[in-house]
Amino acid sequence: MFRGLANRTVFPALSSASTRRFISVQSLLHGSPEAKKAGELEVQQHSRLVARGKYLHGFEVHRVKPDSTDAYKKAAEKYYSAIKDDPKLHVKLTGSWETIVGELDTFLHILEYENYDGYDKSTALIRESDHTKAYKEMLPFLTSRSSQLTQEFAFFPTSPPRDQGGVFELRSYQLKAGALLEWEHTWRRGIEARRQFVAPVGAWFSQVGRLHEVHHMWQYPNLAKRKETREKAWQRDGWAETVSKTSQLANHMDSFILVPLSFSPLK
Known part of the structure; x- marks a missing residue:
């Protein structure tokens, strides 16, 4: 970390014009306040263009010891049901799932907050309440x-609570930096081909945590019906083009098959 201080490079004296050019280059390399402000503004504009409403969704992923999944489920139900039902928190539990194809012994919980201010207030209240004790009961697993x-x-938009049974598929895409707006535009045009056969559960793009990531979720009666539905979509005009264009915008993608936990509002 401090290695650069031991071998400092001495630069020759610069003329005033050279100094200005040098400062300009340094600003470019290290990020001037103006450049940083412009970058932040661009991100905000993209978010406003593609985002729906005021809601913020927290994705919480827990990887559990293989021999502790049953004990974990009991502890998770206690915690997530409690915060969902606490009227002071204004937190909605969109759903809770267990992965059965993909990263096994992995659980996903999606929580809905009233934007960043709601997230700040809700998480602060949780830390100051007995809910923290319930959360800690999950940690040993x-x-x-x-x-x-x-x-x-x-x-x-994310689906409201419902009980349809079957399996869920979560598809996650790590996009190339700067590709979010194009990805959204392409999907917006092609999504109707899929809607004719299956209603989407929801789609989200990351704001904090791993960036440039997109998720969308679908629900099917079973994997055989999933295969049939996807094959029908490929026969519709526009879907093949949508898949081709969006795949070029991603560095990699994953598909996970999930089943809802007993207390999940979406199941």
């Missing part, structure tokens, strides 16, 4: 955990 804050795409 975990091998790792991660979180991400996301917003909904305007064209893809």
Whole structure:
């Protein structure tokens, strides 16, 4: 970390014009206040263009010891049901799932907050309440955990609570930096081909945590019906083009098959 101080490079004296050019280059390399402000503004504009409403969704991923999944489920139900039902928190539990194809022994919980201010207030209240004790009851069963804050795409609002049964598919895309707006535009045009056969559960793009990431979720009666539905969509005009264009915008993508936990509002 301090290695550069031991071998400092001495630069020759610069003329005033050279000094200005040098400062300009340094600003470009290290990020001038103006450049940083412009970059932040661009991100905000993109978010406003593609996001729906004021809601913020927290993705909480828990990786559990293989021999502790049953104990974990009981502890998770206690915690997530409690915060969902606490009227002071204004937190909605969109759903809770277990992965059965993909990263096994992995659980996903999606929480809905009233934007960043609501997130700040809700998480502060949780830390100051007995809910913290319930959360800590899950920790002995975990091998790792991660979180991400996301917003909904305007064209893809999250489904309300329902009980349809079957399986869920979560598809996650790590986009190339700067590709979010193009991805959204392409999906907005092509999504109707899929809507004719299956209603989407929701779609989100990351705001905090791992950036340049997009998720969308679907629900099917079973994997055989999933295969049939996807094959029908490929026969519709526009869908093949949508998939081709969006795949070029992604560095990599994942598909996970999930089943809802007993207390999940979406199941």
